[in-house]
Amino acid sequence: MHDIKYIRENPEDFDAALARRGVESVARDVLALDEQSRALKTELQKGQARRNEASKAIGKAKGQGDEPAAQALMAEVAELKRSMPETEERERGISDRMQAILALLPNLPDEAVPPGDNxxxxxxxxxxxxxxxxxxxxxxxxxxxxxxxxxxxxxxxxxxxxxxxxxxxxxxxxxxxxxxxxxxxxxxxxxxxxxxxxxxxxxxxxxxxxxxxxxxxxxxxxxxxxxxxxxxxxxxxxxxxxxxxxxxxxxxxxxxxxxxxxxxxxxxxxxxxxxxxxxxxxxxxxxxxxxxxxxxxxxxxxxxxxxxxxxxxxxxxxxxxxxxxxxxxxxxxxxxxxxxxxxxxxxxxxxxxxxxxxxxxxxxxxxxxxxxxxxxxxxxxxxxxxxxxxxxxxxxxxxxxxxxxxxxxxxxxxxxxxxxxxxxxx
Known part of the structure; x- marks a missing residue:
């Protein structure tokens, strides 16, 4: 398996090394999936933080007798609970697709390895x-x-x-x-x-x-x-x-x-x-x-x-x-x-x-x-x-x-x- 951090930092070198083994360029496709995955993970983290924040605010609103605010917050939490599993599933699917691509790739050859096909x-x-x-x-x-x-x-x-x-x-x-x-x-x-x-x-x-x-x-x-x-x-x-x-x-x-x-x-x-x-x-x-x-x-x-x-x-x-x-x-x-x-x-x-x-x-x-x-x-x-x-x-x-x-x-x-x-x- 390959280090995704290395691919992010060295996409051209990664593709060049794979080309020595007869593999077509894949860094762009891998990084596109990686970017989507990271964006969805960030969205999930923000959603989780907001859910925790809103859950605490519900109790505070009720304690202050602000029922409309409490109901609005409860509706927001319910929507986050509904949407977050969908986001998690999307992220999992994208991550699986990226891992499937990486799992099929050969190792990168050492610099001392001579070029050649057979x-x-x-x-x-x-x-x-x-x-x-x-x-x-x-x-x-x-x-x-x-x-x-x-x-x-x-x-x-x-x-x-x-x-x-x-x-x-x-x-x-x-x-x-x-x-x-x-x-x-x-x-x-x-x-x-x-x-x-x-x-x-x-x-x-x-x-x-x-x-x-x-x-x-x-x-x-x-x-x-x-x-x-x-x-x-x-x-x-x-x-x-x-x-x-x-x-x-x-x-x-x-x-x-x-x-x-x-x-x-x-x-x-x-x-x-x-x-x-x-x-x-x-x-x-x-x-x-x-x-x-x-x-x-x-x-x-x-x-x-x-x-x-x-x-x-x-x-x-x-x-x-x-x-x-x-x-x-x-x-x-x-x-x-x-x-x-x-x-x-x-x-x-x-x-x-x-x-x-x-x-x-x-x-x-x-x-x-x-x-x-x-x-x-x-x-x-x-x-x-x-x-x-x-x-x-x-x-x-x-x-x-x-x-x-x-x-x-x-x-x-x-x-x-x-x-x-x-x-x-x-």
Whole structure:
């Protein structure tokens, strides 16, 4: 959500920032509604003051025996009681219209975010590792996996497309990947482990910016709850409506959870394999930060995600997303793209975003600065993958594949594999 005071004081800058994200000018419409709302609120305040004043005057007039004056005042009070609810309803309707417009707008991009419309305009900031040179033609994971226990057919029979059924050692490897990531993020990178709800209400998904615009990207239950598309929803909303003490910041949270996405609009994209699934596991990172330190936290979180790829010895590149390619709630985003030799390309495996106070305003999440008893400020929220488990599995299958169809286990994961050092075709 956006600060209406900022829009009043900087309408041209507000529209210019939204234009970088491909959004047409809206400040004039928003401010027109804001002006109407404020005028009606002023009218209500004056009406309430006059009603209180007239109510007191009635008793005084009666005490003085001035019945005509008392009757006139009583008629005035009755009219105010009749008209004020109508004014309140008008104000509420105008305020709701203004909030509906604001709720659909994306966050304003940071000044450091490059211009652009899509992923072709993203800027590479760094690379790590050298892609392995194979003495055979490397295959995609969807070709390697079935012989190793990755069953797409059984999953399709029971659930349809974009699901997978893992058996045996490959299931063990997926579990090992998630556990390793969670252990690293908690013991090495300072995040607190959480086990959050997987079902949430409207206000939770609204708080992180998924509603109202992105409802079709999620699954909803018959009782109106939503299956989380990422643990970001639950972790970020853990401070919803709270006033935190400054000393408690930053709050760093992590969770390994199933995630559920409808993948609306992705027809024909990544239809094979594990890249784009309706159900997958992910280690999510969330930080609730002081506004003055959120940029540093963004870099720290990105390094926490990078540390997993480095531990797995998977080559990757770090991309700064352009304004047109960022998620709606983000003001600045880094994508980590892992090298997939079977596809001969880099593919996203983590997206780490600083959302500024955009989500905090929607959740009304604030902190009280040290030494101040009354004043509060909105926190900044950040989120990112640390990492997506399924995509990490894809990267390991493709980067560690052997000519005979087997896949060796990265050294970092061996302690989690119970003596298994290789996946071998059945």
């Amino acid at each position: 992923e072709d305009d993203n800027v590479e900031k760094a690379r790590w590792g050298e892609p392995r040179q194979f003495d055979f033609d490397p295959k995609e994971h969807s070709e390697i996996g079935p012989a190793l226990g990755l069953d797409f057919e059984a999953a399709a029979e029971m659930s349809g497309a974009r699901f997978a059924f893992l058996r045996g050692r490959i299931a063990r490897l997926q579990r090992a990947i998630g556990q390793y990531m969670l252990d690293q993020q908690t013991t090495k990178n300072g995040f607190q482990e959480c086990a959050p709800p997987l079902l949430v209400r409207d206000e939770a998904v609204f708080g992180v910016g998924q509603l109202p615009k992105f409802a079709e990207d999620m699954f909803q239950t018959t009782d109106g709850r939503w299956l989380i598309p990422t643990a970001e929803v639950s972790l970020t909303n853990s401070v919803r409506g709270q006033i935190l003490e400054e000393a408690s910041l930053p709050i760093r949270l992590t969770a390994l959870t199933p995630c559920f996405r409808s993948e609306a609009g992705s027809a024909g994209k990544d239809t094979k394999g594990l890249i784009r699934q309706h159900q997958f596991e992910k280690v999510e990172l969330v930080t609730i930060a002081h506004p003055d330190h959120s940029d540093d936290e963004h870099e720290r979180m990105t390094q926490a995600a990078e540390s997993i790829l480095q531990a797995f010895e998977l080559p990757y590149r770090k991309m700064l997303l352009c304004a047109g390619d960022m998620g709606a709630a983000a003001r600045k985003t880094y994508d980590l793209e892992v090298w997939l030799p079977g596809q001969n390309s880099y593919r996203e495996i983590s997206s780490i975003s600083n959302c500024g106070d955009f989500q905090a305003r929607r959740m009304n999440s604030r902190f009280r600065p040290d030494g101040e008893e009354k004043g509060t400020r909105f926190v900044h929220t950040l989120n990112g993958s640390g990492l997506a488990v399924g995509r990490a599995l894809v990267a390991i299958l493709e980067n560690y594949q052997q000519a005979d169809g087997s896949v060796t286990i990265p050294p970092a994961l061996l302690p989690y594999m119970g003596g298994i050092d290789k996946l071998e075709p059945e």
